[in-house]
Amino acid sequence: MALKNDLLLRTAKGESVERPPVWLMRQAGRILPQYRALRASLSGFKELVETPHLAAEVTVQPVDELGVDAAIIFSDILVIPEAMGLPYEMVEKRGPLFPETIKSGADIKRLLSGADAANELGYVYDALQETTKLLDGRIPLIGFSGAPWTLFAYMLEGSGSKTFSKAKRFLYIEEKLAHQLLEKLTETIIAYLKEKIKNGADLVQIFDSWAGILSPASYKRFSAPYIKAICEAIDEVPITVFAKGAWFALEEFGKMDCNVIGLDWTIVPSEGRQRVGTDKVLQGNLDPCALYSAPEKVAQLTEQMLNTFGGRHIANLGHGVYPDTPLDSVKAFVHAVQAHRYKNN
């Protein structure tokens, strides 16, 4: 089906466009009153993730409310470990928790992987199909996955952490087993993203949320090669790599077979461009806290950001939007991007 607004896809493919497309990481979530109302009526976060028509409804809410140029399927990166055999819980105000964690080679051996694991996630594919119907060709739908290292970090650590020292410890003392688990994750993520694409994803994004706690040497060894493998395996749709805190790996991402590279808010766009090279489209990277400003100031800060990126840019924040961000300021961000025009067009 031809999309009415395909600005995101044209930009991701490197075509010349009239203005940058805009969406926000975590746009489907607590910033929206309609999300909070729906969420309050449910038993928990996982009910929302696992019920296709609800996930679809929540995915489309920001499209209707904010008029963004892309939807991103409402889900969680931790559905992958669960599909592999390591269930997670989402603890109110504390975040994710794995009652069991990976401790040994036997634990890794026991995990499903590849299509066997990806096939457990029918509810995600159903949600994509339902979303596609609701979107009715208005804008593209983004699918996503956590990166192998980030999922590994949760599976070893059991929860969020300031240091992820249990997960990092495993890299130093059980290097071989670490690679076994990263391999299994990579195979599963590839099967999962391909299934997402079959069910309606027009672009896919890899989130390496805990990239920044690895040293550059460890990142080169335990994260980048697996992201590279995913990029090489996905050729159906454009692919975005967003590795938070991994400014030191931008040169490496620049050489990967991906279309878009996300920048977090600590990277000055001109330096991001210099590191990545000329080949890729950049995505990002306003400081999410800039949206605590009044709408007029948000518009100014957004305009500044757009000018520093110049072109070949998908406008976004440098991180997921924070739940307590005022809706008017979110709208001011979206509108400022949509009012922008490139000079050469």
Place this chain on the structure above:
Amino acid sequence: MALKNDLLLRTAKGESVERPPVWLMRQAGRILPQYRALRASLSGFKELVETPHLAAEVTVQPVDELGVDAAIIFSDILVIPEAMGLPYEMVEKRGPLFPETIKSGADIKRLLSGADAANELGYVYDALQETTKLLDGRIPLIGFSGAPWTLFAYMLEGSGSKTFSKAKRFLYIEEKLAHQLLEKLTETIIAYLKEKIKNGADLVQIFDSWAGILSPASYKRFSAPYIKAICEAIDEVPITVFAKGAWFALEEFGKMDCNVIGLDWTIVPSEGRQRVGTDKVLQGNLDPCALYSAPEKVAQLTEQMLNTFGGRHIANLGHGVYPDTPLDSVKAFVHAVQAHRYKNN
């Protein structure tokens, strides 16, 4: 009093030395059995910080046990907010908590600052004096303070945070008040460090622990100028700036009136040197998780790090040593540095 081992000070001043000096951030702490034993006998962390002979004992423990080339006074960065009128608690397994936080201009106005605040911290100066006696001229004693932005972040947020979005929000919506508080903090830190120097500190280090959550633009506005002011005010002893996550500000630190710049473990030493320029000594930066490796591997990884720094280097980790690090591996780190010899010497 002339020091028996003044390697740290000679290195910090840029003199040519035979090998790098070595110490570890958080070396006085839970990695040592003698610390854990003492700590278990006390009512809480603050009793240790506030009792000079105990703080001195704990400061000297790693000197005796590890043979490091410098001691760092056992204390906490949050003594400064408390001296200014905002008391903190240290909650077991959760970290620092401020029962009251800064919310308004009136809250800021009420705070003590400069010498008035620094004079509240007699117990720290007494601890420095007692430590000096115990060290008896063996090695230099390091004094430290949190940077204005990092202390500001805790005083607004009330505790640690993944995003410090309350503190950052204040920067965007109350810029003028933010600068007022940062000014007061800066005056207090200067008075405090001068008092520490009078009471025995041979070098002082500024910790900007939450540098990395600011955007480069915010860092330039709300953190770097205040660190610069502190560096300019302290001319009695060498000064080290360690701003975790602030790879983007290294050029700026390179121009400040400081002697040493600390690098966290995400910065490749050669890139750190390039950004900082030739003028400063660098400190760091082994991944703290590398010390989970067996002692022989720690020795290898340490030797690699020393070679990438070359010279003009104070060996350390890229972050405080983690509490569950095996003591044998900590010793392997210290010994590997102490066995190293620069080729030109």
